[in-house]
Amino acid sequence: MSVLVVMEQYGGDWNRMSFEALSAGQQIAADMGARASAAVLGNGLSKLAGELRGADLEIVYTVEHPLLENYTADGYTAALEAVLKAKKPSLVLFPHTYQARDFAPKLATRFSQALVSDVIGHRVESGSLTLVRQYFQGKLNGDLRALGSGPHFASIQAGAYRSDRLARGQATVEAFTPELNAASIRNKPEPPFREAERAVDLTTADIIVSVGRGIKEKDNLPLVEELARTLNAELAASRPICDNGWLPMERQVGSSGQTVSPKLYIAVGISGAIQHLVGMKGARTIVAINKDENAPIFEVADYGIQGDLFEVVPALVKELKKIR
């Protein structure tokens, strides 16, 4: 049994979710009586590799090649295929980032395996590993086992394992130079860009009132706008509301929007898909108002009201006006 965690970096900076995956890798390896190793891909990685020397890892592989300077699915898959064939780990972990989602299933397919994506936990029973993931956008959990001899592949959901639990120790850094040829890299990526400067900075708001699909129509928005006004709060939304153009994209909270941690977050008519939860579960106090008692938003809420938002929100505004 050996675990290899594939870390993610961009331009010499870590994607912080990598350390959660690394923590998961250490814990799973320990439960299986093994030690984890890590791999990082790119070109010019000595600084990043140095930062991993103090972690409890067997080996840190620096997988370097000029063709890995910019991420491509073809380049990363070919490079990791070579690493896996040479080092033969039994389990390969990734942070469940957009980048991992882009290439990890391709890599797994190359080994006739399937990636267990978006894992939130694990158990080891008599030497056998069970991975836990969510179905139906968090409404249901499932226990999975990967079959066959492996290597097996899994990606770790944001926030599922804590990076501050990372075990300290000593790691050996080992260079791995894959053979890549430019002709086999078909995608031609251009430099990343941001659409526009953000006019709304939700990250500094003390109180956020956030609205989701439950609001049904754009014409119903004044209801939550009044709640936000009464609380002197910023108005935010889950993705579908911004996709519909009911509120500008800059008010979106979640993995493709802003990550916020206000002292009070009131989620109105938001079911709580994981893409939303990762953007707001750091809030100090979370209130959820939703008609579905099984909505995943109640999993992270401190206070919940199960009911019709069209009745609850006006009642809440009335109550708040008594004290403001």
Added chain:
Amino acid sequence: MKIIVAIKQVPVRDSVLQVDASGKWIRESELSFEVNEPDAYALEEALQLKERYGGEVIALCAGPARVSQAIREALAKGADRAIHVESDDLGAADSLGIARLLASAIRSEQPDLVLTGLQSDDLGYGQTGVIMAELLGFPHSTIIMQVEAAGSSVRVKRELENGWFQWMELPLPAVLTIQSGISKLRYATLMGIKKARTKEVKRLSAAELGGLAAPVLSVEKVYLPQKTKETQMLDGTPAEAAAALVEKLRFEARVL
């Protein structure tokens, strides 16, 4: 441009889920189904590409007889024809098994472009498009917001995390997974619904496509998640619940 759109039929969004007798999946018999939302956007993108560049749109859907509804909907919205991979036991299949069947159905069509949604609302593996690309030997790109054809290649806008984007050029044929919400979905017109009845639906069995391979993942059981955080549910009439909430926020959480 010849475009295949892989669509999936999933339980409607607000379904009440109950675990079935095996404990390994949900009871499907009482559920209603709809087209997976990201796939609806993939279909919309395909139809818009056809309007701009000409060509053909083929809807591809795997599943039991009930998925005919999803296929009819795609045809009514403007897909030219459809392929139904008929199988009653896809429930136990993993993402690799399903993608193998779909890729096998796609291969003989020799499309320029294969589109699908970035993930399904039920299983949420988010992998079918990427696996199909690998099996077909096509390049791919995921979580796509915009597609521009440029002769023998496409230029696509890919969503990255935290508000970043990136343009990327891929040679055709290619597979793209489409982000939800990138355009406005069209409704089927009455004329479209009428025309759909005359459009070709090719039915292929899993066996004709090489059969469903032995799974590489096993779902041992499914269950409702256990709460990790203590949530105080505030009951009563809306007025009572609102009053209780304000009380808690002021004196317990002390955030007001």
